Amino acid sequence: MSSPVPVSGAVAESSSNAVTLSTSPTISAHSPGSYFGSMNRRLTSSFTAPPKTLKPFNTEDMKVLLLENINKTAIDILNQQGYQVEVYKTSLDEEELIEKIRDVHAIGIRSKTKLTAKVLREAKNLVAIGCFCIGTNQVDLEYAARHGIAVFNSPFSNSRSVAELVIGEIIALARQLGDRSMEMHQNTWNKVSAKCWEIRGKTLGIVGYGHIGSQLSVLAESMGMSVVYYDVVPLMALGTARQISTLNELLSVSDFVTLHVPQLPETHNLISGPQIAAMKEGAYLINASRGNVVDIRALVNALSSGKLGGAALDVYPNEPAKNGPHFVETLNSWIPELVKQKNVILTPHIGGSTEEAQSAIGVEVGTALTKYINEGSTIGAVNFPELSLRPLSADEEGHVRVLYIHSNVPGVLRTVNEIFADHNIEKQYSESRGEVAYMMADIADVTTSDIKTLYEQLYNTPFRIAIRLLY
Numbered sequence: 001m002s003s004p005v006p007v008s009g010a011v012a013e014s015s016s017n018a019v020t021l022s023t024s025p026t027i028s029a030h031s032p033g034s035y036f037g038s039m040n041r042r043l044t045s046s047f048t049a050p051p052k053t054l055k056p057f058n059t060e061d062m063k064v065l066l067l068e069n070i071n072k073t074a075i076d077i078l079n080q081q082g083y084q085v086e087v088y089k090t091s092l093d094e095e096e097l098i099e100k101i102r103d104v105h106a107i108g109i110r111s112k113t114k115l116t117a118k119v120l121r122e123a124k125n126l127v128a129i130g131c132f133c134i135g136t137n138q139v140d141l142e143y144a145a146r147h148g149i150a151v152f153n154s155p156f157s158n159s160r161s162v163a164e165l166v167i168g169e170i171i172a173l174a175r176q177l178g179d180r181s182m183e184m185h186q187n188t189w190n191k192v193s194a195k196c197w198e199i200r201g202k203t204l205g206i207v208g209y210g211h212i213g214s215q216l217s218v219l220a221e222s223m224g225m226s227v228v229y230y231d232v233v234p235l236m237a238l239g240t241a242r243q244i245s246t247l248n249e250l251l252s253v254s255d256f257v258t259l260h261v262p263q264l265p266e267t268h269n270l271i272s273g274p275q276i277a278a279m280k281e282g283a284y285l286i287n288a289s290r291g292n293v294v295d296i297r298a299l300v301n302a303l304s305s306g307k308l309g310g311a312a313l314d315v316y317p318n319e320p321a322k323n324g325p326h327f328v329e330t331l332n333s334w335i336p337e338l339v340k341q342k343n344v345i346l347t348p349h350i351g352g353s354t355e356e357a358q359s360a361i362g363v364e365v366g367t368a369l370t371k372y373i374n375e376g377s378t379i380g381a382v383n384f385p386e387l388s389l390r391p392l393s394a395d396e397e398g399h400v401r402v403l404y405i406h407s408n409v410p411g412v413l414r415t416v417n418e419i420f421a422d423h424n425i426e427k428q429y430s431e432s433r434g435e436v437a438y439m440m441a442d443i444a445d446v447t448t449s450d451i452k453t454l455y456e457q458l459y460n461t462p463f464r465i466a467i468r469l470l471y
């Protein structure tokens with residue numbers, strides 16, 4: 001059993017300098033709970049409010065569980081909101097997880113915690129999941145969406161870290177640094193210059209010019225490389241880089257080819273025998289994208305025949321679930337052949353693994369969670385319609401923000417707007433994604449007793465998945 005790490009200031013004052021705080025509990029289909037908070041519970045002060053102060057609800061009611069040693073940047077953001085934050089350094093076993101998740105409104109995890117339908121079924125108060133990582137396949141996204149739970153992740157916070165690793169690998173391959181270092185560790189002095197190159201003036205071919213590919217382009221040019229790129233969409237070139245219209249042409253002109261495409265059916269074995277054959281003699285291949293993008297058997301053949309001068313791999317079709325001596329034949333049958341090749345740099349999927357990336361992920365996901373909890377914004381959600389409204393301000397007395405997650409069926413807005421008929425709808429947006437739709441509306445001229453009525457009427461609509469009223 002893991003022990004919670006004490007979190008200082010877990011129940012703190014709201015970060016807002018609002019002079020008027022109001023309470024707004026979480027209301028969802030599976031948790032009617034105490035759904036009308038105290039509009040009377042106002043704190044007054046002689047302090048003069050700035051004109052557009054945020055108006056958060058009483059955030060100390062929110063309970064957040066953070067597992068798997070999530071970065072301090074996220075803990076600080078969540079604490080500053082006044083949420084009750086409980087932090088564990090490890091993941092929890094399923095039984096403990098089910099016990100803990102029953103009570104919380106938001107949970108933060110990384111890749112080890114499995115949020116299956118079985119676990120989520122017990123999460124009666126849960127409104128949001130933060131995956132403090134890139135992947136989200138550890139969460140049953142569809143179940144979560146159908147039960148009104150928004151899931152956030154951080155797909156791009158580590159782009160710079162990956163780009164820097166690739167720059168390091170370009171130089172390391174050109175100078176055969178991996179082999180020289182291994183030889184020295186085995187007490188062998190092997191001073192050679194044959195087939196060792198400067199990278200200045202060489203051509204870097206980038207396949208996939210997205211977040212990582214485009215950063216890499218800038219870094220590589222600054223070191224004197226000439227950059228070409230291939231992408232399935234036309235993209236503006238940075239610096240003097242040049243887009244090339246076919247993959248084969250890129251392969252035929254590049255001294256280094258680096259892959260930065262997503263995992264898609266079209267990118268499976270994107271680089272196999274024929275593509276390697278199209279590459280220059282002695283060129284180098286780098287893959288820090290996804291393991292299935294390169295046919296590694298074809299790569300091993302090209303390395304052993306001398307067609308390629310070297311390769312760097314950070315990702316593999318099958319990767320071990322934990323650290324240890326697991327990079328063996330039973331994991332991928334070609335491993336014994338691959339590890340014998342000269343000038344091959346193998347790293348354990350560390351492209352995005354830096355302190356800076358972890359800290360940026362903490363900020364991005366921590367902020368997304370607070371914006372969803374406090375304001376209803378789902379921008380960045382991976383399983384939910386993405387929607388946002390500007391925050392309510394302290395001078396907007398008698399306003400209520402309605403967050404209504406519902407089945408994506410005809411007739412919802414008519415029904416909901418009949419419920420709102422006696423109030424002024426100041427803003428209303430709706431967006432759908434698959435079977436689930438999300439409506440945000442700011443309603444004016446609402447009294448405390450109206451809130452209770454509004455809630456009950458919305459709760460009784462047949463399309464309702466979850467409701468929250470923020471005021």
Ligand SMILES: NC(=O)c1ccc[n+]([C@@H]2O[C@H](COP(=O)([O-])OP(=O)(O)OC[C@H]3O[C@@H](n4cnc5c(N)ncnc54)[C@H](O)[C@@H]3O)[C@@H](O)[C@H]2O)c1
Pocket residue numbers: 134155156158159162207208209210211212213230231232233260261262263264266267288289290314315349350351352353
């Ligand atoms: N090694 C690591 O630790 C690590 C860390 C972060 C990301 N990644 C991986 O790196 C890859 C790139 O990440 P990103 O953030 O730059 O993604 P991105 O979505 O920003 O960019 C991907 C680019 O690839 C292009 N593309 C898609 N299919 C293509 C095809 N068939 N041919 C050519 N271009 C194609 C897209 O149009 C897009 O411009 C992803 O696979 C991601 O999972 C790895």
